[in-house]
Amino acid sequence: MPTLALRGGERVAVVATEWRDAFAVVIQGRVQLELRDGEPGPVLGPDAGFWLHGTGVRALRNPDRRPATVRIVTRPSTNPDAIHSMEHNMNDTGIVAPSASHRIRGLAATGLIATLAAMAATTLAAALAHAAGADFEIPDGGEPIPLPGFAVVTGFFSIVGTVIAAALLRWSARPATRFLWTTVSLTAISLIPPLIAGANTATTTALIALHLIPATIMIPTLTRRLRTP
Structure with a gap:
């Protein structure tokens, strides 16, 4: 069973005669299809x-720095059940997508890593803002917001974002687009409370930044994951 290895950034032209009756599976890394007009296609x-x-499709390209490996089956399957399953899951580009459960597990893992990164970045930014003069005191709100509170709130809403992404992956025909518009809209709405809370300028500015930092981590990360077949 031959394999095709692509170094980071490598592009391999597709020779139609060599791919006749050949079926391939990505077993490591990611592979992007280059369409007939030269435009970038799906990333697998x-x-x-x-x-x-x-x-x-006129070329295969590795969009990442790490190597990618494609396993190629050069003889078509003679198993009717396998052929039927393959045709059932085939789209117009000639791609068989992984199962929904597999994609959701991958999305959950990506969301967890992004959540931890967002929590760390937000807490660090809050500490720096506090050192720079933001007291995080909200009028009529009692005590100042403690630094661990930023991590907890960031983690909670990041998990909520991951759940939204999983739901859209499961039930939407365009999960990446809908997720992007939904989360950008929710992020914009989340900026309203800091603006009307009546805190001093340093705290208001810091709170707005602390809303945007996790959004800039979570939204692009999950959107890219949703676009990966």
């Missing part, structure tokens, strides 16, 4: 299967 992650004969 691990376990994504595809064939290229008759699709017009």
Whole structure:
């Protein structure tokens, strides 16, 4: 069973005659299809299967720095059940997508890592803002907001964002687009309370920044994951 190894950033032209009756599966890294007009096509992650004969795809490219490996089956399956399953999951580009459960597990893992990164970045930014003069005191709100509170709130809403992404992946035909618009809208709405809370300028500015920092981590990360077949 031959394999195709792509170094980071490497591009390999597709020769139509060599891909006749060939089916491939990404087993490591990611592979991007270059369409017939030269435009970038779908990015395929691990376990994504595809064939290229008759699709017009003209090249395969590794969009990442780490290596990617594609396993190629050069003889078509004679198992009717396998053929039927493959055709059932095939889209117009000649791609067989991984199962929904596999994609959701991958999304959850990505969301967890991004959540931890967002919590760390937000807490660090809050500490720096406090050292720079933001007291985080809200009028009529009692005691100043403690630094651990930023981590807890960031973690909670980051998990909520991951749940929204998983729900859209499961039930929406365009999960990445809908997730992007939904989360950008929610982020914009979340900026209203700091603006009307009546805190001093340093605290208001810091609170707005602390809303935007986790958003800039979570939204692009989960959107890219939702776009990966």
